[in-house]
Amino acid sequence: MITSRQVDAVVVGAGPAGSMAATKLAERGMKVFLVDKRSRVGVPVRCAEGVGKLGLMKYVTLRPQWISAEIESVRLYAPNGDHVQLSQNTQGVILDRMVFDGDLATGAVEAGAELLLQTYASGLLMDRGCVQGVYLQGPSGEKITVGAKLIIAADGVESRVARWAGIDSTLAMKDVEVCAQYFMGGLEPVPPRCEFYFGHHVAPGGYAWIFPKGPNTANVGLGISGNHAGRRSAKEYLDAFVERVVPGGEKRSFVAGGVPVSRPLKKAYAPGLLVVGDAARQSNALSGGGIIPALEAGCLAGEVAAQALAEEDLSERSLSRYQRAWNRSLGRSYARYYRLKEAVVRLPDETLNATARALRAKGSGQLNLFRVFMTALRKRPGLILDIRHLFLPQGGS
Ligand SMILES: Cc1cc2nc3c(=O)[nH]c(=O)nc-3n(C[C@H](O)[C@H](O)[C@H](O)COP(=O)(O)OP(=O)(O)OC[C@H]3O[C@@H](n4cnc5c(N)ncnc54)[C@H](O)[C@@H]3O)c2cc1C
Structure with a gap:
């Protein structure tokens, strides 16, 4: 059976980015469908669920049921097992994303959006290069x-929608982290600490993590660079x-x-279309964290979309306001994270070991990621020559 419907906007994907965008649109009185191919929002959870508390509170009022664990410190392990502890200026939390994502989608519904689950977007309705709608397949x-x-x-x-509108969102193998994770129980009491493990034998081109979920449970996972994924699988490393x-x-x-660890899309819009969150490669390439940028992009896109709909101008020019807003908020710093990631993945294990040794010898003091990176640079001054082109302006020589 084929049915047809007419709305102002359809948001494909009810992750944090989509639910936020749908909420903003519905709050401004637009008729919105929020569609997701899954039967339950956020399930299964494909995330280690770690996020900065202050960052999150910019977008939502925290609810206790979203929080599995509060984080008090962060520990980085060098390949030889030495570790350094970062001083925490901001508190982190480990979310329960099943509940968190579900509540964000419920928020969109409460604002007036219609949520269609088990509904797969299979193509775009186009007219003379302009998006006019979407083909869906229901339950x-x-x-x-x-x-x-x-x-x-x-x-x-794994976004396909942007590609259907002619946006090239292909990821190079080196710009994707292939991740594998266990939810583990029966552990020795887990401290309120996020642990990161580095080293070529641990997770080449990435890192492993242990994020506490409860007194004896944790998300234990790792991501390896797509460049290395052919030889040994992420699950084998895990x-x-x-x-x-x-x-x-x-x-x-x-x-x-x-996880995309690339530069965010330079042009995340087309006539009648905006691209947000992981689909627009808007994650932090250094850490792989994508929850906060997804929320930010969802808010910005929802606001620009509502304005463009109210003005009845869905042209590229009108929608380019979203790109400018993203560049002003997180875009520039996320482009920098990409350049730092390119530098960090080149650090050999010996440099990481020497960095940890040097930091431990000095005493951790007020240790943050910047100081860790600068110490690594001092341990391998040649690195700055390897990466200098990454810091030059586009087209610079
Ligand atoms: C193993 C792992 C660990 C991670 N750990 C962290 C972490 O600790 N902290 C952090 O900040 N980030 C982490 N991330 C990244 C984070 O999960 C993502 O960046 C974030 O979920 C992106 O949100 P989104 O809304 O853009 O996309 P998603 O949350 O991926 O939502 C996309 C939605 O679109 C739906 N969909 C896709 N195609 C279609 C279609 N054709 N039709 C209908 N629906 C469709 C999907 O079902 C899905 O629900 C991790 C990722 C992985 C894989």
Whole structure:
């Protein structure tokens, strides 16, 4: 059966970016569909769920049911097992994303959006290069054609919607982290601390993490650079890590997924279309963290979209306001994170070991990531020559 509907906007993907965009649109009186192919928002969780508390509070009022654990410190492990502890200026939390993502989507519904679950976006309705709607497939396989003046592509790392509108969002292998994670139980009491493990044998081109979820539970995972994924799988690296670091724990569930660690899209809009969150590669390339930028991009896109709809101007020129707003807020610093990531992945294990040794010898004091990076640079001054082109302006020689 084929049915057709007409709305102002369709948001494809009910992750943090999509739910935020749908909320903003609905709050401004727009008729919005928020569609997701999953049967329950946020399930399964493909995330280590770590986020800065202050960053999060910019977008939402924290609810206790969203928080699995409060984080008091961060520890970085060098390849040889030495560690340094960062002083925490801002508190972190480990979310329960099943509840968090579900509540964000409920917020969109409460604002007036219609949530369609088990609904897959299979193509865009185009007219003379301009997006005019979306083809959906509902829970029983029914086909729904939805006419809409604007589509927001919030369909995550594997995004296809942007490509359907002619935006090249292809990720180079080196710009994607292939991740694997266990939710583990039966652990020795887990301290309120996020732990990161580096080293070529641990997670080449990435890192492993242990993020506490409860007194005896944790998300234990790792990401490896896509460049290395062909030789040994992320899961094999993870099994070896678990065996070595938390051998007594029970593996209760497993997830795998990709994280974009690229530059954000330079042009995340087209006539009648905006691209947000992982779909627009708007994650922090250094850490892989994508929750905060997804919320920010969702807010900005929702606001620009509502204004463009009210003005009845969905042209590229009108929607380019979103790109400028993103560049002003996080875009520039996220482009810098990408350049830093390119430098950090080149650091050999010996430099990381020497960095940890030097920092420990001085005493940790007020240790932050910048000081760690600067110490690494001093340990390997040639690094600045390797990476100087990354810091030159585009087109510089
Ligand atoms: C293993 C792992 C660990 C991570 N850990 C962290 C962390 O600790 N902290 C952090 O900040 N970030 C982390 N991230 C990244 C974070 O999860 C993402 O950046 C964030 O979820 C991006 O939000 P989003 O709304 O852009 O996309 P998503 O949350 O991925 O949502 C996209 C949605 O679109 C839906 N969808 C896709 N295609 C279609 C379609 N065709 N039709 C309908 N629906 C569709 C999907 O079902 C999904 O619900 C991690 C990622 C992974 C894989």
